[in-house]
Amino acid sequence: MPAIQEDIPSFGLYASCHAATVCVHESRLLVAYFGGPYEGHRRTAIWISISSEGVWEAPRKVADGKVCTGMERACWNPVFFRFNDCLKLYFKVGASPQNWRGYEMESPDWGHTWSHPAPLPPGILGPTKNPPIHSGPLVVSGSSDERSGCALHFELTTNGHHWNKVFPASHLGLEGCIQPAILDLGEKHLLALARSSMGFLVQTRSRDGGRTWGTVETTVLPNPDSAICTLSLAPGRHVLAYNHSTMSRTPLVLAISADGTSWRDTQTIASGDGEFSYPALDFDGRAIWLAYTVNRTAIRLAKIVSDDLFRPHHQDGPLP
Numbered sequence: 156m157p158a159i160q161e162d163i164p165s166f167g168l169y170a171s172c173h174a175a176t177v178c179v180h181e182s183r184l185l186v187a188y189f190g191g192p193y194e195g196h197r198r199t200a201i202w203i204s205i206s207s208e209g210v211w212e213a214p215r216k217v218a219d220g221k222v223c224t225g226m227e228r229a230c231w232n233p234v235f236f237r238f239n240d241c242l243k244l245y246f247k248v249g250a251s252p253q254n255w256r257g258y259e260m261e262s263p264d265w266g267h268t269w270s271h272p273a274p275l276p277p278g279i280l281g282p283t284k285n286p287p288i289h290s291g292p293l294v295v296s297g298s299s300d301e302r303s304g305c306a307l308h309f310e311l312t313t314n315g316h317h318w319n320k321v322f323p324a325s326h327l328g329l330e331g332c333i334q335p336a337i338l339d340l341g342e343k344h345l346l347a348l349a350r351s352s353m354g355f356l357v358q359t360r361s362r363d364g365g366r367t368w369g370t371v372e373t374t375v376l377p378n379p380d381s382a383i384c385t386l387s388l389a390p391g392r393h394v395l396a397y398n399h400s401t402m403s404r405t406p407l408v409l410a411i412s413a414d415g416t417s418w419r420d421t422q423t424i425a426s427g428d429g430e431f432s433y434p435a436l437d438f439d440g441r442a443i444w445l446a447y448t449v450n451r452t453a454i455r456l457a458k459i460v461s462d463d464l465f466r467p468h469h470q471d472g473p474l475p
Contacts, residue, residue, distance in 0.1 A: 158422065160457040162449065163204045165190075166213045172202070174284070174382075175446035175454045178235040178242060179439040180265045183207050186446050187233040187244060188454050190214070197227040201246050204454070205266055223248045223258055223272045231255060234282045235437075238294065238315060242266065245281040252301035257281035279310055279318045284334035284382050284433075288365075290345060295365035297335030297347055305331045307349050309365060323359045323368040332357050332371055336385040338393050338415050346415040352380045354401040376410075376418060377401045382433045386443065396424070396434035396445060404432040407447060409459070424457055425449070 165172070169190030178185045184206040191199030200219035205212045220228025231247040242262045249255030257275035262268060275281050280298045287296035296310040298320075306326055311319045326332060331352025338346045343364040349371075351357045356376040361368045376397065381404045383397040395410045395418060406426035410418040424445060425431035434447045445457040 158424065158457050158459045160424075160455055162453045162455050163214075163446075164211050165453070168214050168216075169202065171199075171451050172454055173448045173451055174232045174433050175448065176233050176235045176286070176435045177437045177444050177446040177456070178237070178265075179437050179444055180242070183265060184444065184456070185235065185242075185266045186454060186456060187217075187235060187246075188446075188448075189230050189233065189246070191229070194451065195229050195251060197229055197250075199229045199231075201230045201233050201244070203266060217244070217269050218246065218258070218260060218272045220248050223274070232284055234284065234286055236282070236286045236294075243315070244269070245275075246272075247280070247283075255280075276318055278320065281310065285336040285384055285435075288337045288339055288345070288387075290339065290343070290364040293365055295337060295345065295361075297337050297349070299333035299335065299349070301333055305333050305352070307332045307335045307347070307359075307371070309335070309347070309368060311365060321366065321368060323371045325370045327370055327372065329353065329357055329371055329373070331380060334382050335359075336383050336395075337365075338385050339387045340393075340415050341390050348374070348376075348383060348385060348395065348415075350378050350380060350382055354378065356383065356397070379403055384434045384436045386436045386438055388438055388443075394436065394443065396436055396447075398432060404430040407431040407434060409445075422459070425455070431455075 171193045172190035175188040187203045190202045200216045202214040204214045233246040236243040244260045247255035257280040258272045260269045282296045287294045299307040308322045335347040335349040345361040356374045356378045359371045379400045381398045386394040391413045393412045399408045407424045408420045409422045410420045412418045437444045443459040
């Protein structure tokens with residue numbers, strides 16, 4: 156079957172939206188994103204759209220700066236993560252990425268109800284764009300400091316309360332390396348790919364399950380300083396969603412790899428004039444779900460049957 160896509164209805168609740176995250180649980184699809192008058196506006200909040208049995212509910216605002224800090228502040232970059240039989244939601248609050256702080260909420264019933272937002276420990280930002288991964292007893296979160304220099308790092312926890320921050324051995328002078336996405340290559344071998352401001356993706360590896368990381372290195376994959384997302388579906392089967400360009404956030408493509416090193420583009424998700432960016436991925440065992448931003452005004456959702464990743468095709472229309 157070809158990939159089928161639709162825009163999530165906004166019901167006129169926000170003018171601008173961006174940076175989606177997606178989670179599939181049984182018959183429910185959950186997509187969170189930040190929305191408001193424009194990116195960085197003090198009333199930009201975290202919204203969640205839920206589809207049950209193919210019917211979208213009106214988006215719900217689940218967090219804003221005033222609830223978190225007592226003052227109107229912009230919210231940014233929500234990230235879903237399954238942890239201990241509940242759904243975590245990480246996000247940021249602050250006037251800009253240079254001074255934001257990480258927050259978290261959790262839902263014991265997969266999006267029906269949410270805890271009050273709580274700040275992460277000082278110095279811990281949480282995942283800046285992509286979900287953490289489970290690596291043995293560890294939860295490994297890809298994060299980055301977006302102040303001067305913009306460097307990636309990783310945040311580790313076993314219980315979700317106490318965190319340890321670890322850094323790559325070196326960045327080799329590479330600039331703008333942020334928002335890592337982590338692949339599990341097996342036998343404690345992790346690979347993190349990240350965007351950069353230099354026209355290509357960068358990468359770093361861990362051979363001990365995320366406790367230590369090697370030097371950040373360049374790859375041959377193009378990148379226009381735009382977010383990516385990855386999934387490890389099974390041993391020897393990995394997926395990357397990214398903008399195959401050095402200059403523009405179009406086209407948005409899916410690539411596949413057996414080892415995380417050699418990648419082959421297999422499907423164009425969106426192309427042409429405009430911005431198609433910030434992909435987010437989830438896998439329900441049969442299909443891949445991909446949410447992404449369209450021109451900063453809509454969040455689009457695509458359903459891709461996993462076996463079809465190896466054959467290029469594309470179609471728009473309502474999701475089944």
